[in-house]
Amino acid sequence: MTAPLILIEPYAHRPGGHHQHALVALARARPDSWVIAPHGITRETTTALRKAKARVITAPTGAVAAVLMVGSRVMSAFSAVGLRAFRSGRWPRAVRRLPHQVTLLARCLTEAAALRTACVRAPNADAVVILTASEALHGLAALLGGQPHLRFVHEISTTEDLPLRLVGRLVRRAEPRAIALYPTAAVAAQAANRFPRLAGQVRTYAIDDGTERISPAERACGRTAFAIPDDEPAVCLVGGWWPHKDLATLDVALGKLRRPLHLLVAGHPLNEPTLDRWRQLPYVRLHLTRGPVGEQFLRLVYAAADAALVVRRPGVAKESGLVMDSARYGIPLLVSDHDPALTAALQDQPWARTFTAGDPTSLAEALSTTTSTPLPRPGPDASRLLGMWPATDQADLLTRTYARLLPKEPRC
Known part of the structure; x- marks a missing residue:
């Protein structure tokens, strides 16, 4: 018997993209899995998840998760204002980068809220996975989320400037509560240079069950x-x-x-x-x-x-x-x-x-x-x-990898 997964997808509200495909495929492979979509979810994906017998959560559960989600929305609003205000090349580079730093913090708070929700709703799942995770503040997400987890880091597009690096150093002891999964060796090498304490491994993100070839x-x-x-x-x-x-x-x-x-x-x-x-x-x-x-x-x-x-x-x-x-x-x-x-x-x-x-x-x-x-x-x-595996193999890999965290860190 296989236990359900907790699948966290912060971008489930965006139509298209291969993150939607992987989310549904994993849910099908593990019936009764929980899907946490903190920003909502598209109608097409919701329909597919219902057919897969997944349980979908789009709102934070618990007071701590609710506060974290409010903080994320406030940070996102500040970032949007900053992007409009500082987009001109006349501003110094550090000022133009500031809204992106706020975005990293907002994404971290969203992840933490989802992890807190996972603690309350499904504390005994086989694995807790953020399918599209931020490239920064890994330790802070694990600390605020109170939940060991796996995190797929797809790319390194925005790096931490000095203030966020200081925050990261303060909470770096929490980094062993997470294991990063990188879709390519190149992304893994980039991350290893910035986060040497964060455990990680290379694993192709895309899934293929061999049933989707166009006729x-x-x-x-x-x-x-x-x-x-x-x-x-x-x-x-x-x-x-x-x-x-x-x-x-x-x-x-x-x-x-x-x-x-x-x-x-x-x-x-x-x-x-x-x-x-x-x-x-x-x-x-x-x-x-x-x-x-x-x-x-x-x-x-x-x-x-x-x-x-x-x-x-x-x-x-x-x-x-x-x-x-x-x-x-x-x-x-x-x-x-x-x-x-x-x-x-x-x-x-x-x-x-x-x-x-x-x-x-x-x-x-x-x-x-x-x-x-x-x-x-x-x-x-x-x-x-190209390194793709069926959804059942991917789910088993996530379960085995997540088990490496449990002897070190209690759940929730």
């Missing part, structure tokens, strides 16, 4: 939905245009095309002037869907595409949910060589074509080659190649 019938539906003829090539560009994505290189590369190409763009935020330029390009057929999209529509986008396109800046080495989607859904992949480890894993894979990161000519050649010579679809072994 030929879905492909036909996708092509029909976007009015793309079967004999015309199409690639998809999914997700928001965040700073780690190299849209400037893609912008130039599309202008170099000499063959027609359907480009399916779905996500938020997007850059409207860039989209306007693409509409005017003679060989680009743009199909645009604004805003975060749910998983069912996302499948439709992937189904219509001959390949998924991942364009990142050199040196970005966090896990790519889009690369994992490509393997899960069985979609060929065009990907920049921004991450040496990922490039090595994809070497000699017939379903993946790499191009030089930051090089528009290399990207244009990859796109042109795809229009003339389509890539084969990845086989069922593609997910394991």
Whole structure:
């Protein structure tokens, strides 16, 4: 018999993203698990979790958790005001970074409130996991939360400045109450330099149960939905245009095309002037869907595409949910060589074509080659190649890892 998990997802209120997929998959693997979504949860995810027999909590339980959540909301409000007030480059860098430091504190208080809620609602769960954890203040979250836990740290995007580093040092004895899980070795190395006392291990975040591959019938539906003829090539560009994505290189590369190409763009935020330029390009057929999209529509986008396109800046080495989607859904992949480890894993894979990161000519050649010579679809072994495991194996790993904390720290 397996006991339920406590799955904490601070971003369950945001539609789209592979965190929603992992949350639901783990809940299915462990029926009767508790899902704590401190900022709310999307309707689509709520429906899926109900089918998985998960118990969903969206409000803090207990006085301490309620106070911590109020503190988080106050800090978030201050951060939003600061981001607007200090976004001009005329302010010193330390001042412009201040709102991001407040955001780190707000995220820490949210995590602590969720951990306190877990203590009250399910004190005997097999594992307590924050699926999308902050990259900072690990010890403070464990101390205020009063709960040993695992925390998936997906990237190091904002580092602690001096005031938060001092806070971290004051509570660093609480860091052994948590174990960090990093999706790539590169993220683990970054974190180890900043938090040498925090135990951690590398574990791919994305999950694949081998049941989500897009069928030929879905492909036909996708092509029909976007009015793309079967004999015309199409690639998809999914997700928001965040700073780690190299849209400037893609912008130039599309202008170099000499063959027609359907480009399916779905996500938020997007850059409207860039989209306007693409509409005017003679060989680009743009199909645009604004805003975060749910998983069912996302499948439709992937189904219509001959390949998924991942364009990142050199040196970005966090896990790519889009690369994992490509393997899960069985979609060929065009990907920049921004991450040496990922490039090595994809070497000699017939379903993946790499191009030089930051090089528009290399990207244009990859796109042109795809229009003339389509890539084969990845086989069922593609997910394991990228380190993905079934949800049951992931849940078992979380349980075993969490057990390492229990002899040291009492629950709650």
